[in-house]
Amino acid sequence: MKISGKVALITGGAGGLGKAFAAALLRAKAKAVCLVDISSRGKEVAEDLRLQYPPSQVDFYHCDVMNYDLFKGAFDFVQKRFGAIDIVCNNAGMAASDHNVSGSIRTLRLNLEAVYFGTKLGMDYMDKESGRGGVIINVASMAAFLPLMGSMCYNASKAGVVALTKSAGVPEQYEMTGVRVNALCPSFTETPLLDTSSGLREMIAQLPNHPIMSPEYVAEGFQQLVENEELCGAVMRVTPQKGIEIVPNRRKDRNSSSKL
Numbered sequence: 001m002k003i004s005g006k007v008a009l010i011t012g013g014a015g016g017l018g019k020a021f022a023a024a025l026l027r028a029k030a031k032a033v034c035l036v037d038i039s040s041r042g043k044e045v046a047e048d049l050r051l052q053y054p055p056s057q058v059d060f061y062h063c064d065v066m067n068y069d070l071f072k073g074a075f076d077f078v079q080k081r082f083g084a085i086d087i088v089c090n091n092a093g094m095a096a097s098d099h100n101v102s103g104s105i106r107t108l109r110l111n112l113e114a115v116y117f118g119t120k121l122g123m124d125y126m127d128k129e130s131g132r133g134g135v136i137i138n139v140a141s142m143a144a145f146l147p148l149m150g151s152m153c154y155n156a157s158k159a160g161v162v163a164l165t166k167s168a169g170v171p172e173q174y175e176m177t178g179v180r181v182n183a184l185c186p187s188f189t190e191t192p193l194l195d196t197s198s199g200l201r202e203m204i205a206q207l208p209n210h211p212i213m214s215p216e217y218v219a220e221g222f223q224q225l226v227e228n229e230e231l232c233g234a235v236m237r238v239t240p241q242k243g244i245e246i247v248p249n250r251r252k253d254r255n256s257s258s259k260l
């Protein structure tokens with residue numbers, strides 16, 4: 001998809017990766033980006049981006065994406081204000097350690113249930129019947145494949161996002177909806193999330209050949225998932241060792257004898 005002139009909604013847009021994704025779209029001349037976030041920091045982030053990337057419009061919509069009705073309100077706001085939605089990024093996320101039961105449950109709800117909400121809403125608003133087609137990027141993590149010790153629900157939520165995205169992005173579905181759905185799986189990236197768990201930075205420092213990546217580098221992968229029309233149901237890894245790569249997909253060709 002050509003980003004120029006398009007309208008995007010990004011959850012967790014006040015955070016490190018969300019801001020970098022918004023900036024990438026604005027550099028590519030998106031018409032408008034709406035940052036959807038539970039943190040009121042989103043107001044300053046939107047103002048900062050607005051000043052950096054005129055004449056694009058940057059809005060902040062305050063909402064808890066774990067509440068379906070409130071999240072739908074964000075879609076209604078963007079649809080009404082700009083007449084269409086083209087790009088949805090389900091990026092809001094959190095992590096909790098296994099000792100923290102309520103935090104772990106909240107992690108599952110935010111990282112997986114709210115991504116389901118955002119994927120369903122994205123399809124409802126962008127499909128060929130009510131919209132003009134579009135693309136949904138769901139932010140998972142390398143933790144979907146290489147589990148982080150001590151955070152079962154974080155790892156499970158991210159593996160769930162990969163499976164959900166593959167299901168939503170099967171070619172047969174795309175033919176009906178005109179909406180591509182892809183997953184982005186970064187490794188450790190320099191954002192405030194890394195400071196939510198004590199000892200995490202020390203643990204990362206012990207990993208061989210594993211520098212923390214910049215959000216701008218991860219945003220290069222995000223932009224490819226938006227722009228490349230070939231990618232649907234695709235899962236992209238972004239790691240310091242291997243860079244930006246698509247995970248081979250055995251179910252890519254709908255005429256293939258293997259549907260697995």
Ligand SMILES: NC(=O)C1=CN([C@@H]2O[C@H](COP(=O)(O)OP(=O)(O)OC[C@H]3O[C@@H](n4cnc5c(N)ncnc54)[C@H](O)[C@@H]3O)[C@@H](O)[C@H]2O)C=CC1
Nearest residue numbers: 012014015016017038039064065092093141188189191193
């Ligand atoms: N930083 C990293 O190393 C990696 C992060 N990720 C994923 O990237 C995504 C973005 O995370 P970061 O930018 O790193 O963290 P961050 O903490 O900077 O941003 C997360 C944003 O989500 C927002 N948020 C939290 N609960 C919300 C809710 N209920 N409703 C709406 N917004 C809510 C926060 O206010 C925050 O602005 C997450 O899904 C995370 O799991 C994936 C791989 C690596």
Ligand SMILES: CCCCC/C=C\C=C\C(=O)C/C=C\C/C=C\CCCC(=O)O
Nearest residue numbers: 095096097141142143146151187188197
């Ligand atoms: C206990 C709370 C966990 C805190 C999690 C906080 C941030 C998580 C960020 C990620 O999503 C991590 C991304 C990747 C981790 C998975 C694998 C790292 C690969 C290391 C290796 O090369 O072995």
